[in-house]
Amino acid sequence: MQVPITEETLNSLTTEQCNTNTSNIDELSELQILQIMNDEDKTVPFAVEKQLPVIASLVSDVVTSFRNGGRLFYIGAGTSGRLGVLDASECPPTFGVPRTMVQGLIAGGKEALVRSIENAEDDYQEGVRELQALHFSKKDVLVGITASGQAPYVIGAMEYAKNLGAVVGAISCNAKSQTFAAAQHAIFLDVGPEVITGSTRLKSGTAQKLVLNMITTASMIRIGKVYRNLMVDLTPVNKKLVERSKRLIKQATACSYEEASTAFEASGRRPKLAIVMILLGVDAETARSLESQSSGPISEMIRLYHSKQSAENDT
Incomplete structure (x- = not known):
């Protein structure tokens, strides 16, 4: 169900809060800015660590889907969408899998990969239409990625996938993420307020990237794409x-x-x-x-x- 985003909603989101550690960042030197950013980034792996059991449960379902001929889909908007597309696009050359096995969808389509199309995330039905065009079924897995957890484009697609009976995961940096209501696997990355208020390409994006690395890498290991620690199914294209x-x-x-x-x-x-x-x-x-x-x-x-x-x- 689509819920309107109001000022009250934004006020309740961690990603929209001001970070007291960086309140005077505009008065700092270049080195001081970098030091404080580095200090904030150090907290990200610990936020991911707390969610390892949930991530492992999602990976298990992804592996089952792959073994039964299913696919993994990421869907997101803005930075989150770009990270999903990036992770998906790196699977074929790294693990020798078909390009359709892991796919990334982003609000606004391919153009949004290189140019910000912020209003695209407001279309609740567009994600559904894209899944339908790709013949998404209950044997596939959908993972919604959104730092705030409020993007209608992502929520609509997740609810559609859930109604089909597919496994649905959510990666979000807010405890009150609307995506969690449609997710069997709710991955809450509590990275706290951003260095720059609301700029979720920073800690939120870093945390999401770490989790996406884990999902595909662990899944590929489990289906035999790695021997010892060697990526033995890579595609030697150059x-x-x-x-x-x-x-x-x-x-x-x-x-x-x-x-x-x-x-x-x-x-x-x-x-x-x-x-x-x-x-x-x-x-x-x-x-x-x-x-x-x-x-x-x-x-x-x-x-x-x-x-x-x-x-x-x-x-």
Whole structure:
């Protein structure tokens, strides 16, 4: 339900309060300004830490969605929307996933990524229309991102997703965030008043970015996009990433550069498959077969191979 934003509403929001620690910031030197900003930023990770159990619960649902063919959507306005789009756009090259698997929606569309379109967040139905155009369903996950928690564009989309039966999360920096009413997972980042009153691109934005990093990174780890701490499913789309692929193959298998290069090419430039090929001494076809029979992790593929070998030996 859309609730009008009034002066009384704004007065009750933490993000709209004046920060007593920075009340004379306009009289400080450059270094003093930076020091006080740095001091305020130091509080952000602690605010995130308090929400780790909620974030973990959301990640668990995202993993379940991914394994069932679902997608993760971020939706936000202004800085929050841009952060969601940024996190989503970095998933394909980092983890080798389809561009549709994690998507970011921002009030005002692509133009809002580079130019402020502040009134776009007031359209309660636009977020709903965008989800419908993307065939959002109950097997998908929607995470609303809004520092104040009052953007109608975000709230409308979240309520639509909730009514469909989808998992809905909310990331907000106000305890009275309207987004929490539609969220199964309410992530309240209590970063306090901003250095500059109401400028939520500062501590609020930093906190949101940390949480978004956690959601996608932890989810990708859980579905097997990481082996040890190596991003083995990266997409080598340029020379740097090609060399990084060979390097991580070496790190994962302790092989030579030449062996890594050979396996990399034989695998169809799939670092993950190349690692399995070297670790198990199998060809690309066998590695692909193991991948298709597993849920993704290299460790599972290795166990599956040894289990088959053991069964064959017993017969």
